[in-house]
Amino acid sequence: MALAGAVAAGPASTTGAGTSSSHREPARTEIRSIDGTNVVFQYDRPVPSFETWRQDNDYREYRDLDGTWRFRFGDDGVDPREIGVEEGWYRSEYDDSDWNDVAVPLPWDLHETPGFDTYDGDYFGEGTAHRDGYAWYRRSVDVPDSWNGAAVELVFLAAFYSARVYVNGELVGEHEGGHTPFALDVGDHLEPGAENELAVRVYRREWFEDEESASEPEGITGDSELPNAPVDWWPYAGLTRDVYLEATDPVTASKLLVDAADGEVTMRAVVYNAGDEPGTRTVEFDPGTGTGGETATEELEIEAGETRVVETTVEIPDASAWSAASPTTYEATVTLSDADDTTVRDGLSTTYGMRSVTIEDGVLQINGEPVYLKGFNWHEETGASGRSVDESGYDALLDRVREANANFLRNSHYNRHPYVYEYTDEHGLYVMDEADNMWVSAEQQEAQLEYGLSWALAVTTAWNQYNRPSVVMWCTQNESSTEETDVYREWLEEMKDGVDAVDGQNRPVTWATFESHDPSFDLADVVGFNEYYGYFWGENEELSGTLDRLSSEYPDTPILITENGTWSHAPRDGDAGSPYESGTEAWQARNFHEHWVQAASDERADNVVGYTFWALKDYKTREGYNRFDANAVSTMGTMDWGDSDLETHVVYDTIRDAYGAYPDLTDFEIGDDGEETDESESGESDDGRDGGGGDDDGGTADDTADDSVPGFGVLGGATALAGTAYLLERNTTERTK
Structure with a gap:
């Protein structure tokens, strides 16, 4: 690589139509029209490609910053006085010899948390997984003489939740949004031919009051943060993805x-x-x-x-x-x-x-051909590494998606590591990529119209994944409040307009709502809604009527079930002698079957375009209603929370055979005793995938409404009732969670 010339500190000189100047989020994200193309800017520079994360571009030079960093928490883990700033922990000459050595990337949750990767609730509340507030990272890096005059960017693929970055004692930038990559111009701050000191202060807000002692802790709402209150996933903190320097x-x-x-x-x-x-x-x-x-x-x-x-x-x-x-x-x-x-x-x-x-006549088409999406929601994590998943970990999990005959992934509820998109491009999985806007209250929607972080997260999602052929849809938010309709619609329109301005491929834009009467459906390119009939409300068989109503009300808009599922927290075969006792794995599988045969039926209109199961794998969550004394693991997945074995639940086999048999809905069964059976035949899916065969679980489509099965089709068990009470309250009042 030939590097020449000096680097200027000034902003790009070309300006055009962009965001309102009132947006205050720290990256100051903008869209500028440059030579007829809308370009996303942050920190007064075009947002770069993060496809160089492998650091193998022959025309550039790199310094890989993964590895050992020095680390310490702020005072009592919260650092209310910002003691690190007061004592100069960012200064080059600061003595950090008594700090801990930690691995990067890795959430600080995994530093010292016993039993984090287990279902043992006795461990809940222990260790660094429950340390919130500020933490500091430091490391040295040798910068070669050849970088003199180069343009150099310091790249973070993720830092949760927010980061303040120093180079040789100078503040070079701040970023907010814990799953979105960012790059800072550091060329003027580095000393080529010398050892340079990097310092990063990372912040995770407190999510709960008295978290360790309260069975239903009170959530702490935020001002500008997204999420702005506790949500249904684990907020892995720190430098959670790759870090590197790139010189050009x-x-x-x-x-x-x-x-x-x-x-x-x-x-x-x-x-x-x-x-x-x-x-x-x-x-x-x-x-x-x-x-x-x-x-x-x-x-x-x-x-x-x-x-x-x-x-x-x-x-x-x-x-x-x-x-x-x-x-x-x-x-x-x-x-x-x-x-x-x-x-x-x-x-x-x-x-x-x-x-x-x-989209033609309400039908979603890929290359001019109709497609039916058979999908999973999923979280990006393992018990041993949290969000810092390596390639083999991704391969193991995503291979299971393909083995289940699925063709669709919803990246709930945040952007993924670049490797995930490489995998879905190469192996052929359709993707809905999602911005980090979850459970946003009406008050916070109004605040975001000024602050601009919601908009920035949506726009950078579309910009960063622009070229990905596997990404076929954008999702801007999940289950946010509809209480203030005008504010809600303005918030959604602003995000959609931003995504549309960036995406020259005109991929559909949607959002996942928590109700089927959402006041924004007319704005969406795809009507996406999360449905839990027969579990959080109503009866399973009500789904057909809802889908038919939506198809009639929005005949030119695709209808997509963005979530459906249940917990399976009880013993595999139940305590009362019935495998279908509420909360068992067989009950979970049968609940899926009830919904699938309605969603995928040829009696539905053509604009019902898919079904997405919640969730691929059990996952960690800090949300109080979802704990079940299982060490904060939500048991809504088709696989165990464990790392390597990924032991499947009964519902995984049922989904595999159902997706494989599509469009035939009678080519798989749910066994009456809940045991795995071998009575299904291989099927060929509509997109040419091998439908697979093997074991399956369940009864036929003809007996799915058997009300004699204990706990089936109604809310059953204390767990379901607790979850229902919480969600109904959240859905009918101003949301503070």
């Missing part, structure tokens, strides 16, 4: 946007000049091996501090379409060369697929 030529390709369909590809390079001098570059585009496309070149003149977008369109006659059944991907590359001596100064590659997402 001052004139750098920040992002390569690729749109491919109908045998041609448009490539747009977002080029930023971080230097203090103008530059001239030859920009060369390559659509990738196997496409049959030719390279194309354009000449670029760019001023100091300026951002430009260079665009070209070429035919790709040999390219095949991407779909779940045939996930063919290609690699597009852009290089920037000196116009005088043709030396390549920078380059950037991205994975893409030739794929279209459209």
Whole structure:
């Protein structure tokens, strides 16, 4: 890599239509129109590609910052006086020799928490998993002489919940949003040829009062934080994903946007000049091996501090379409060369697929063909590593999704590590990517219209995953309050408008509501709703009527069940001699069956386009109603909370056979005794997947309404009743949780 020139500190000189200047979130996220393309900016610079996370770009240099960092909590874990700032823990000369050595990436929850990966409730409340407030990280890094004059970004793939970052004692930036990557310009703050000191203060707010002693602790609501109060997942804290330094030529390709369909590809390079001098570059585009496309070149003149977008369109006659059944991907590359001596100064590659997402007469279509989504919700975690999952951990979990004959994942309720999108692109899983807006109250919706974090999270979701062929839908929020209808609609419209402005592929935008009479359905491209008939309210058989009503009210809009499921916290076969006792695994499987046969029935209108089970795997949660004395593990999954074995529950086999048999709804059974049976036949799904066979559980579609089964079709057990009371209260009053 050739690095030359000095780096300027000024902002990009080109401005255009963007966000309101009243938005106050720390990254100051904006959309600016650059050469006819809407570009997302943070910290006055275009948000870069995070596909370089493997640090293998031949045109750039890296320093991998994963590994050992020094660590300590603030005073009593909460640091109410910000003692770290007062005592100068960020200064280069500060002596941190008595701090602890910890691994990064890894949530501080896993530092010293006995039994965290178990279901043993005796451990709940112990260890660093329950330390909130401020914590500090420090480490040294040698910066080579060759970086003198380079543009250098310090990249965090995630820091939960918020981070304040120092380099050699100087504050370089702050970020808020615990699952979204960010990059800070640190070139002017580093000393090439010397050892440099990094310090990061990470903050996780207290979620509960008297958490360790209260069985139903009182949630603490926030002002601007998202989530702004306790929600139904575990808030893993700290530096939870990869950290690295990336050095580039001052004139750098920040992002390569690729749109491919109908045998041609448009490539747009977002080029930023971080230097203090103008530059001239030859920009060369390559659509990738196997496409049959030719390279194309354009000449670029760019001023100091300026951002430009260079665009070209070429035919790709040999390219095949991407779909779940045939996930063919290609690699597009852009290089920037000196116009005088043709030396390549920078380059950037991205994975893409030739794929279209459209809605015709209310039917969701991929490449012009209708698709039915058979999916899972899931959380990104393991008991040993929390959110800091490695590739083998992702492979083990996502392989189970494909083995269950699913073709769809909802990334509930936040963005994932870049590797997840690489997996879904390569292996063929449709993805709904979701912004970190969950259970947002009416008061907080109004606050976010000024603060702008909700909008920023939605917009960066679309920007960061722009090229991913597997991402076919955006979700901006989950189960937020509808109490103040005007505020709610304005909040949703602002986020949707931002996503639409960024996404040139026009993927549908939706949100997952907690009710089927949501006052915003007319704004959504897809009506997404979470339904728990027969468990949190009503009876199982009411689902058909709700789907038919929604299909009639919104005939031109796809209808998607974004959640449905139950807990299975009782012994596998029950305590009362019946495998279908409320809360058993067989009861959970049968509940799925009741809902699936209604959602997937050919009696439904064509605009009912999918079903998404909650959840793929048991998961940790700090939400009080969902504990069950199981060490804060929610047992709504199809697999155990454990790390390596991923032992499946009865419902996993039922889902596998149901999804595999689709569109046939009679090709699988639920055994009367709850034991696994072997009576189903292999099926072929509508997207060409092997339906699979093997063991299954359950009765046929003809006997799903058997009211003689104890606890079936009604709320059963103290656990379900407690959960129902909580959710009904949250849904009918101003939400503080």
